[in-house]
Amino acid sequence: MSDTSTQGIRRPDLSDGRIRRRYAAERRFRFYGMFAVGLAIAMLAVLLVSVCSKGYSAFYRTEIGLDVVLDPAVITPDGKKDADTLANADYQGLVKDTLKNAFPEVTSRADRKLLYALVSNGAGDTIRQAVLSDPSVIGSTKRFWVVAADDIDMLKKGFIKRDVAEAERVVPDSQISWFDKLAANNQIKTTFNSTFLSAGDSREPEQAGVLGALMGSIFTMLVTVLLALPLGVMSAIYLEEFAPKNRLTEIIEVNINNLAAVPSIVFGLLGLAVLLGVFGLPRSAPLVGGMVLALMTLPTIIIATRAALKAVPPSIREAAYGIGASSLQVVTHHVLPLATPGIMTGAIIGLARALGESAPLLMIGMVAFIVDVPHGPTDPATVLPVQIYLWADSPERAFVEKTSAGIMVLLAFLISMNAIAIFVRRRFERRW
Amino acid sequence: MNAISPSLAKMHGRKVTVHYGPKQALFDVDLDVPERMVTALIGPSGCGKSTFLRCLNRMNDVIDGCKVGGEITLDGQDIYDQKLDVVMLRARIGMVFQKPNPFPKSIYDNVAYGPRIHGMAGTKGELDEIVRSSLEKAGLWNEVKERLDQPGTGLSGGQQQRLCIARAIAVSPEVILMDEPCSALDPIATAKIEELIDELRENFTIVIVTHSMQQAARVSQKTAFFHLGHLIEWGDTEQIFTSPKDERTQGYITGRFG
Amino acid sequence: MLPAQSARNRAGLGLPSISAVVFGAVLALGALLPQAAAAREQLHIVGSSTVYPFATAVAEHFAQEGFKAPVVESTGTGGGLKLFCGGVGEGFPDIANASRPIKEGEVEACKQNGVTDIVEVEIGYDGIVLAAGKGGAPRALTVRDLYLALAKEVPVNGVLLANPYKLWSEVNPGLPADRIEVLGPPPTSGTRDAFLELVMDKACHTFPEIAALTDEKVKKAKCQTLREDGAYIDAGENDNLIVQKLAANPVAFGILGYSFLADNQDMLQGSAMDGVTPTEDNIINGSYEVARKLYLYVKKQHSDVVPGLAEFVAEFMSEKASGTQGYLTDKGMVPMPEAEHAAVSTAVLAALPIASSLGAVLDLGATSALLPWIAGGLLLLLSSVGFQLGRRRAFASVRGATRQLHSLPSYHGVYVGLGAFLPGALALLLGAVTAHYLPGDPKAGHDVIWAAIAAATLGAAAIGLAWAQRHVSANFRARNAVEKMTMILLVVCSLLSILTTVGIVLSLVFEAMRFFAQVSPLEFLFGLQWSPQMAIRADQVGQSGAFGAIPVFAGTILITIIAMIVAVPVGLMSAIYLSDYASRKTRAWAKPLIEILAGIPTVVYGFFAALTVAPLIRGMGASVGLDVASESALAAGLVMGVMIIPFISSLSDDVMNAVPQAMRDGSFALGATKSETIRQVVVPAALPGIMGGVLLAVSRAIGETMIVVMAAGLTANLTANPLEAVTTVTVQIVTLLVGDQEFDSPKTLAAFALGLALFVVTLILNIVALRIVKKYREQYE
Ligand SMILES: Nc1ncnc2c1ncn2[C@@H]1O[C@H](COP(=O)(O)OP(=O)(O)OP(=O)(O)O)[C@@H](O)[C@H]1O
Numbered sequence A: 001m002s003d004t005s006t007q008g009i010r011r012p013d014l015s016d017g018r019i020r021r022r023y024a025a026e027r028r029f030r031f032y033g034m035f036a037v038g039l040a041i042a043m044l045a046v047l048l049v050s051v052c053s054k055g056y057s058a059f060y061r062t063e064i065g066l067d068v069v070l071d072p073a074v075i076t077p078d079g080k081k082d083a084d085t086l087a088n089a090d091y092q093g094l095v096k097d098t099l100k101n102a103f104p105e106v107t108s109r110a111d112r113k114l115l116y117a118l119v120s121n122g123a124g125d126t127i128r129q130a131v132l133s134d135p136s137v138i139g140s141t142k143r144f145w146v147v148a149a150d151d152i153d154m155l156k157k158g159f160i161k162r163d164v165a166e167a168e169r170v171v172p173d174s175q176i177s178w179f180d181k182l183a184a185n186n187q188i189k190t191t192f193n194s195t196f197l198s199a200g201d202s203r204e205p206e207q208a209g210v211l212g213a214l215m216g217s218i219f220t221m222l223v224t225v226l227l228a229l230p231l232g233v234m235s236a237i238y239l240e241e242f243a244p245k246n247r248l249t250e251i252i253e254v255n256i257n258n259l260a261a262v263p264s265i266v267f268g269l270l271g272l273a274v275l276l277g278v279f280g281l282p283r284s285a286p287l288v289g290g291m292v293l294a295l296m297t298l299p300t301i302i303i304a305t306r307a308a309l310k311a312v313p314p315s316i317r318e319a320a321y322g323i324g325a326s327s328l329q330v331v332t333h334h335v336l337p338l339a340t341p342g343i344m345t346g347a348i349i350g351l352a353r354a355l356g357e358s359a360p361l362l363m364i365g366m367v368a369f370i371v372d373v374p375h376g377p378t379d380p381a382t383v384l385p386v387q388i389y390l391w392a393d394s395p396e397r398a399f400v401e402k403t404s405a406g407i408m409v410l411l412a413f414l415i416s417m418n419a420i421a422i423f424v425r426r427r428f429e430r431r432w
Numbered sequence B: 001m002n003a004i005s006p007s008l009a010k011m012h013g014r015k016v017t018v019h020y021g022p023k024q025a026l027f028d029v030d031l032d033v034p035e036r037m038v039t040a041l042i043g044p045s046g047c048g049k050s051t052f053l054r055c056l057n058r059m060n061d062v063i064d065g066c067k068v069g070g071e072i073t074l075d076g077q078d079i080y081d082q083k084l085d086v087v088m089l090r091a092r093i094g095m096v097f098q099k100p101n102p103f104p105k106s107i108y109d110n111v112a113y114g115p116r117i118h119g120m121a122g123t124k125g126e127l128d129e130i131v132r133s134s135l136e137k138a139g140l141w142n143e144v145k146e147r148l149d150q151p152g153t154g155l156s157g158g159q160q161q162r163l164c165i166a167r168a169i170a171v172s173p174e175v176i177l178m179d180e181p182c183s184a185l186d187p188i189a190t191a192k193i194e195e196l197i198d199e200l201r202e203n204f205t206i207v208i209v210t211h212s213m214q215q216a217a218r219v220s221q222k223t224a225f226f227h228l229g230h231l232i233e234w235g236d237t238e239q240i241f242t243s244p245k246d247e248r249t250q251g252y253i254t255g256r257f258g
Numbered sequence C: 001m002l003p004a005q006s007a008r009n010r011a012g013l014g015l016p017s018i019s020a021v022v023f024g025a026v027l028a029l030g031a032l033l034p035q036a037a038a039a040r041e042q043l044h045i046v047g048s049s050t051v052y053p054f055a056t057a058v059a060e061h062f063a064q065e066g067f068k069a070p071v072v073e074s075t076g077t078g079g080g081l082k083l084f085c086g087g088v089g090e091g092f093p094d095i096a097n098a099s100r101p102i103k104e105g106e107v108e109a110c111k112q113n114g115v116t117d118i119v120e121v122e123i124g125y126d127g128i129v130l131a132a133g134k135g136g137a138p139r140a141l142t143v144r145d146l147y148l149a150l151a152k153e154v155p156v157n158g159v160l161l162a163n164p165y166k167l168w169s170e171v172n173p174g175l176p177a178d179r180i181e182v183l184g185p186p187p188t189s190g191t192r193d194a195f196l197e198l199v200m201d202k203a204c205h206t207f208p209e210i211a212a213l214t215d216e217k218v219k220k221a222k223c224q225t226l227r228e229d230g231a232y233i234d235a236g237e238n239d240n241l242i243v244q245k246l247a248a249n250p251v252a253f254g255i256l257g258y259s260f261l262a263d264n265q266d267m268l269q270g271s272a273m274d275g276v277t278p279t280e281d282n283i284i285n286g287s288y289e290v291a292r293k294l295y296l297y298v299k300k301q302h303s304d305v306v307p308g309l310a311e312f313v314a315e316f317m318s319e320k321a322s323g324t325q326g327y328l329t330d331k332g333m334v335p336m337p338e339a340e341h342a343a344v345s346t347a348v349l350a351a352l353p354i355a356s357s358l359g360a361v362l363d364l365g366a367t368s369a370l371l372p373w374i375a376g377g378l379l380l381l382l383s384s385v386g387f388q389l390g391r392r393r394a395f396a397s398v399r400g401a402t403r404q405l406h407s408l409p410s411y412h413g414v415y416v417g418l419g420a421f422l423p424g425a426l427a428l429l430l431g432a433v434t435a436h437y438l439p440g441d442p443k444a445g446h447d448v449i450w451a452a453i454a455a456a457t458l459g460a461a462a463i464g465l466a467w468a469q470r471h472v473s474a475n476f477r478a479r480n481a482v483e484k485m486t487m488i489l490l491v492v493c494s495l496l497s498i499l500t501t502v503g504i505v506l507s508l509v510f511e512a513m514r515f516f517a518q519v520s521p522l523e524f525l526f527g528l529q530w531s532p533q534m535a536i537r538a539d540q541v542g543q544s545g546a547f548g549a550i551p552v553f554a555g556t557i558l559i560t561i562i563a564m565i566v567a568v569p570v571g572l573m574s575a576i577y578l579s580d581y582a583s584r585k586t587r588a589w590a591k592p593l594i595e596i597l598a599g600i601p602t603v604v605y606g607f608f609a610a611l612t613v614a615p616l617i618r619g620m621g622a623s624v625g626l627d628v629a630s631e632s633a634l635a636a637g638l639v640m641g642v643m644i645i646p647f648i649s650s651l652s653d654d655v656m657n658a659v660p661q662a663m664r665d666g667s668f669a670l671g672a673t674k675s676e677t678i679r680q681v682v683v684p685a686a687l688p689g690i691m692g693g694v695l696l697a698v699s700r701a702i703g704e705t706m707i708v709v710m711a712a713g714l715t716a717n718l719t720a721n722p723l724e725a726v727t728t729v730t731v732q733i734v735t736l737l738v739g740d741q742e743f744d745s746p747k748t749l750a751a752f753a754l755g756l757a758l759f760v761v762t763l764i765l766n767i768v769a770l771r772i773v774k775k776y777r778e779q780y781e
């Protein structure tokens, strides 16, 4: 043991050149890391900016101020002021009459049609609401701000250019001149588009809203979270902590990894065959959508949870066993809290995917036009990504901004959903 | 016991203070580490021994919110100097930790790790030689020579600790810091390590934290006693153990020895 | 037996509380079942994406008339008819939209499922136009030009040859010398069917070389097979995407529905066909001939199943909807001439008379709808009573000296609670399922059935409670019993993945078998040519070489590799930076930010890839003289790579963060720099976890659908060149499933075969990967 110092002691090579090289490598490496993060965030920024710059305009809309004569002869033709009569009166007709009177020079049938097309065909609703809330206004003349038609809105926002030839424009010169005249009379204004956040889908862009899809997404994600998170965590716990390492568990492991690669639309086929076919659940329901997405999300959550469980040092388990905790107590009291950040990561990326997924929902009927805002997980509903996809596929120009605005709403939803998980993750995060 | 004049000290600590966030862990510690000697740091748990030790090779840099004040020099050079390079510093001042922390690599790669990053071996043969001699010095060679390619984490606690010592000395540092290196070892292994420390003293300067008074008395030439973040007393081991100046030192030592 | 001190001090029962959530969720679902089975109040319409914009417009007007708004799905004609023909009853759609007439086989299938009374309604026309971006000069074409430009084989000097033309000027000297590039619908689309018939077939017969052919089948094949060398580009079903692509590429033509031309006049110009420009008037008066009929198929048997069926059809056929001035024309539908419209409407009204007294919607009484919830709520209540009772009893059994208990009182509580819950929940679920499958009218006696179920549930729960309650005593090992139950629950959970797999395999395998009955599996597995277009005509089924899956899989692999080349380095380096370099603060915001990338809807990525990245790559390629396809694998792969960055970065960051600091300290103490430490200590220590993340990312890339549907091509090229267009398994599955073709054609069935094959392929990949990871782990754990 004592013959060690016979040979000359080798010293670390601390020459300047070598150290410099090592530091250069260090800086490079650090730069790569920073660059990677920067790149990822830059990509995100590019996507967000392009979405928001296209979508923000959907949050405001053009309104036309019309002095509508609330003619009793039209609203209450038989003199009765019961709610039914008031609700079903021809308010759109009143709007049309107002326009006709405002532009007496427009006489031909075709021109009149164009004139009426300045306002949304939901314009009458504004008046209906006013009359229903206060029937005493009948007979008076009041200024109502009604929603402009989508093309006019596009014109106002500059998406339909005035400087192209009339034949190439959706809005003809006549409509532009009427619009300008209204604008000159201060009868045009821009306001917050409350419809967009409070209505369901519509074929008329100015009446289309994102609430139906948002509620659909909320119900769907609720079902998904309630199923996928506990089921995923529990199967991961079993597989990682308790399962004997044998053939069967190996099969399960391979199988879970494999499920992660199954195209999402195939999960839709499964839902169609089993949930709708065998269990007779209704089509187009968030309940079914949530179940399908939960099955799709499970592998992600299981894999992430298992990785997180694996990363908990064995010493912690041993310490807990050492004080006589049962294996289940070891897991729930010690291992699980430490693995929570990893589990949350799995939940974040798994559920984020579920939230943005549309392909599997096609098979179970959620790629659909649904006007009514759903009130529960069994009402027919669609979800935000599907709504976005459907709008993106619509010919009307005004749906372009709606599409991007829908994406903004989806992202806002995503961020608030992630915020919860991130909060949990932060609370449990540590390094040992 | 050969008394060495302070001027020969390898490292000087002057008014060393350490804060962990708002909490101060060390208060104005003045301590010299003489060259080619073993300095033992003793004191009750939580008094700042490890903290001081970690200051000596700037391992505290790694801890968030840790601030070191005062001055520590190695061969007269301030180690907290902006211009001084930590990597170079740590290559000269090795460390063995309280808990064995082998890398998730093979035994061979664990030992070869340092020499590799410092470019100490030109050939595979040289590297093999470094690994062998380091493992031999750490008294582990005979136990592991048959299974150098197996994971270091598969060794027993004591073996792991010796592996970590082998890993540290493979780089041939000038100073080796040891934080309770024997806390996980049996008496035989402890004896081996102590023997090793004695041998290493010929070429290396060693600072060791220990809770064992016997060990401090056996292996060290200088002893420093810490209490609540203060350096209470410091001097020749013999003197500290036989005639401590401070009653707290007295109390601590006698408390242990009955 | 040593009592577990730590557990004693903790009131929390982590896992049991998770299981409580599961039980609660299951229970809620059980209670929802009967809700779901409640009578359908709105019409259910499925089918063609071409009819979708019109059907939805009518649905909305219909809703304004006081009916509940119908649900309109866009499933493709074939998929819609498949659902439609599935059977009679609330679970099946009432109306199928179609962009082609129903086929014999489909009528047969309908009949077999009891759908015998179908009314066909013609609603109008869809004009098919050839449009180009505004950038170029207007180009008038003839059908002969199109035929020569697009057919796979064309007559050249009297013989049929593989289409040699690259430029329009070669086809017709009067046209500019631009590259032939036509973006059009895929082989699964009805629009394509119509185009083949109305343009290609028509033009083809004017050539004597074709007329000379005697075999009708061969003739048809020659006339209606489009070239596959890149001049005709399958551009998917999203017409807006085509519009954008045309605007960016003035040389290209696109085949579109008329409404997209009408709404994008500032970006597009319609090309005159045989001298007739595609305007609304020309289409209505019939001078522009490239238009096809659109249909509704109405299930008359549903007249008394759902309210409003006849009224909806009447609304659809009314003058104000589908008439020449109707609102559907605003939506881009080409109406029938007035006389024809009148005739069709009267015929339809006669076939589907509006019942004078509309059977009011059978409203489930308030109590009735609430009963399942009440049953569930009572069950939960009883379970929590059980929990309290069990706890009390445990306390009482030792007179408050809990140290004498084997298990904590709360374990006794959980035991008794579960004793009540499990039998109750079982009874509830069984009851719900039986109620659903009970023969006869589900609405009649709903109340009685549910009252019975509720009673049974409570009875079972009470018995269970009493039984469990008797076990509670000082020596009873309640903890072990509860843990055993929890363990069983865990096992059941992990078996769920197996069940899912079985379900997936089963839902694929039958249809796949039917496919393999028509196409040899060997040909499918080893064939080098994938072109389902050849099988579009019934008389060409299974023409050799059409269903070789190799190029499709090769395309998937190519795109996945590109994606991984982006995602692995960026993801891994991001993870390293976040876990080891970034300050806590930076990490706290950067990590969630990157994770957003995983949640951006893939539709968005699809648009981004198709409209931003692909043209960019193409432009860059052009500037260095490379010929890049407009739907290059590179564009789709790059964008997909961006999407899966978080899968690698977040998971790797977590595991690297979990590598003990002591390990790092050990390395630093040896004088290693941070990067050396990371590369040689941290990453190897975290490698199993990182591998898991990478595997997951690979899986995600293989299974990703929407990005590739929008950005990758539909034509299967067997190539390793990332600048060419390839197709992927998922693209093929989606387009085949949502196409307009007959639902029993091998084309649709091929989707199932592809799904099954993909499943097997990824299975093999995973087994191999698992072996490798395991080997590595054995080495270093
Ligand atoms: N990373 C840290 N963050 C905050 N406080 C710390 C940290 N490390 C140590 N401390 C505190 O600094 C003081 C000194 O700790 P140190 O580890 O130096 O004690 P020690 O003398 O080595 O004790 P022992 O003999 O138990 O190892 C203690 O009060 C401890 O709580």
Ligand SMILES: [Mg+2]
Pocket (backbone or CB within 6 Å): B049, B050, B051, B098, B179
């Ligand atoms: Mg210490």
